[in-house]
Amino acid sequence: MHRRTLARAAAVVGVLAAGLVQPSLAAAATCESLPALLLPNTLITSASIVDGVCRVAATLTPSSDSDIKIEVWLPDPVRWNGKFLAVGNGGWAGVISYGGLASGVGDGYATAATDTGHVGNTAAFAMGHPEKLTDMAHRAVHEMTVQAKALIGAYYEHPPTLSFWNGCSFGGRQGITAAQRYPEDFDAIVAGAPAVNWMDLHVGRMAMHRVVNTSPIPPAKYPMIHEAVLQACDGLDGVTDGVLENPLACTFDPKVLECKGKESASCLTSGQVKSAKAIYEGVKHPETDTLLMPGLEPGTELNWGVLGGVWPNGNPLEALKYVVHEDPKWEFKSFDLKKDLERASKVDPALSSSSTDLKAFFDRGGTLFMYHGYSDPQVPDRNTIDYFTKVADGAGKGLVGTQLQLYMVPGMDHCQGGPGTDRFNKMAVIESWVATGTAPGRIIGSHVTAGTVDRTRPICPFGQVAKWDGVGSTDNEASFACVAAGANAETK
Numbered sequence: 001m002h003r004r005t006l007a008r009a010a011a012v013v014g015v016l017a018a019g020l021v022q023p024s025l026a027a028a029a030t031c032e033s034l035p036a037l038l039l040p041n042t043l044i045t046s047a048s049i050v051d052g053v054c055r056v057a058a059t060l061t062p063s064s065d066s067d068i069k070i071e072v073w074l075p076d077p078v079r080w081n082g083k084f085l086a087v088g089n090g091g092w093a094g095v096i097s098y099g100g101l102a103s104g105v106g107d108g109y110a111t112a113a114t115d116t117g118h119v120g121n122t123a124a125f126a127m128g129h130p131e132k133l134t135d136m137a138h139r140a141v142h143e144m145t146v147q148a149k150a151l152i153g154a155y156y157e158h159p160p161t162l163s164f165w166n167g168c169s170f171g172g173r174q175g176i177t178a179a180q181r182y183p184e185d186f187d188a189i190v191a192g193a194p195a196v197n198w199m200d201l202h203v204g205r206m207a208m209h210r211v212v213n214t215s216p217i218p219p220a221k222y223p224m225i226h227e228a229v230l231q232a233c234d235g236l237d238g239v240t241d242g243v244l245e246n247p248l249a250c251t252f253d254p255k256v257l258e259c260k261g262k263e264s265a266s267c268l269t270s271g272q273v274k275s276a277k278a279i280y281e282g283v284k285h286p287e288t289d290t291l292l293m294p295g296l297e298p299g300t301e302l303n304w305g306v307l308g309g310v311w312p313n314g315n316p317l318e319a320l321k322y323v324v325h326e327d328p329k330w331e332f333k334s335f336d337l338k339k340d341l342e343r344a345s346k347v348d349p350a351l352s353s354s355s356t357d358l359k360a361f362f363d364r365g366g367t368l369f370m371y372h373g374y375s376d377p378q379v380p381d382r383n384t385i386d387y388f389t390k391v392a393d394g395a396g397k398g399l400v401g402t403q404l405q406l407y408m409v410p411g412m413d414h415c416q417g418g419p420g421t422d423r424f425n426k427m428a429v430i431e432s433w434v435a436t437g438t439a440p441g442r443i444i445g446s447h448v449t450a451g452t453v454d455r456t457r458p459i460c461p462f463g464q465v466a467k468w469d470g471v472g473s474t475d476n477e478a479s480f481a482c483v484a485a486g487a488n489a490e491t492k
Helices: 001-021 031-036 098-106 130-156 171-180 198-212 219-237 270-281 312-325 337-344 360-361 381-393 428-434
Strands: 041-048 054-060 069-075 083-087 109-112 164-168 188-192 291-293 369-374 404-409 443-449 452-459 465-470 480-484
Touching: 001 480, 031 041, 031 054, 031 381, 054 130, 069 098, 069 130, 069 480, 083 428, 083 480, 109 130, 130 171, 164 171, 171 188, 171 369, 171 428, 198 270, 198 291, 198 312, 198 337, 219 465, 312 337, 369 381, 369 428, 381 404, 404 452, 452 465, 452 480
Parallel strands: 083 109, 083 164, 164 188, 188 369, 369 404
Antiparallel strands: 041 054, 054 069, 069 109, 443 452, 465 480
């Protein structure tokens, strides 16, 4: 705790020092006066009070080809909780996360978001614009954070006491990237389903798509496969509820569904069995035979169309077309794993966010809260498990439970949704964690149907699972305890 206190004190001194270059705004600025604030490479285009919130819009130009739009929402000083929250993007970004801004400011945070320097959820902007690609990769979030803190200092007369990041998917990758490259930006980071190893994921997802579509599995068969998985593994956790508590312990083999004779809706052809196995097993590196991209877990079958449908997922398609090949006419049917992986490896490594060296972030007292749904059909859960394990064994050695922890959510899809208890207050979790210096031993997750909570369960730290006491309601988290998952908890 002493290290964290010193780090926060240093951060406050740094922001105060930055404020010394703005002597004309030594006193608290009004919202309307903020456009006069002189900030590096920043043009404040508007600042006005809307529903009691000072909404600031600005354009940042850290390079000659940058055009980064940001918004910073500042609650009334009476309602400000003294903290800063930056919220992340999804997909290829290209839009400011207004929902995240509204949620953050509603909870009392001074909140910021960015479009990362381009418009539209597409990678088309990247062609011929390496500076814009750098902005999206990492620079836009950093520049937004620096300027947002300056605006906060001017408006409230003092810097935030704590700075948080909250994002999922690409937003999770953004948070991890900040910890890697700009360890001073945030005191605590919430990174859900973080798409680290981003370029490998794009190539791997395209490779999986091509393999699966050699013998496509009709979507009408997904429920049949899913039901077979539940029959084989749902009861392993002691509760038959349509959710696999620990899919890493499920050894379902789709070959049991292979047709004995003529193909029907209740069986798989031999080719479809191979496609199903490919989804579970993932994609291997064409030269080293190591795993390039993990497969999906048992329990994801209803959403196999995300990566195994007739048309490839939009995120890897955009990456291959505009970033790897820089050719808007590139056809996915021409994909070549070896050649395209080689091309992808030459792209700006900042896009991958694969480094597990977070020492500088942890040395400052930083806290990293990771979470991922076991039923994620888009970003394989074991991509996150592998990253967390490497961080925990390296720069985060000895910090698990204090500054680092991963929580796997049974039955949750990509960031949210699915039959699992996918609803939980991430900011309440990280606030309590930072205040106590200890990661929660359990997080209470809820499942909501038609606006009503119909199930609660504990979400356990990675390596543990929720075990029913055999007595209480299986829809009540109080009937479960987090216990060690056993030998199959880490990998298959």
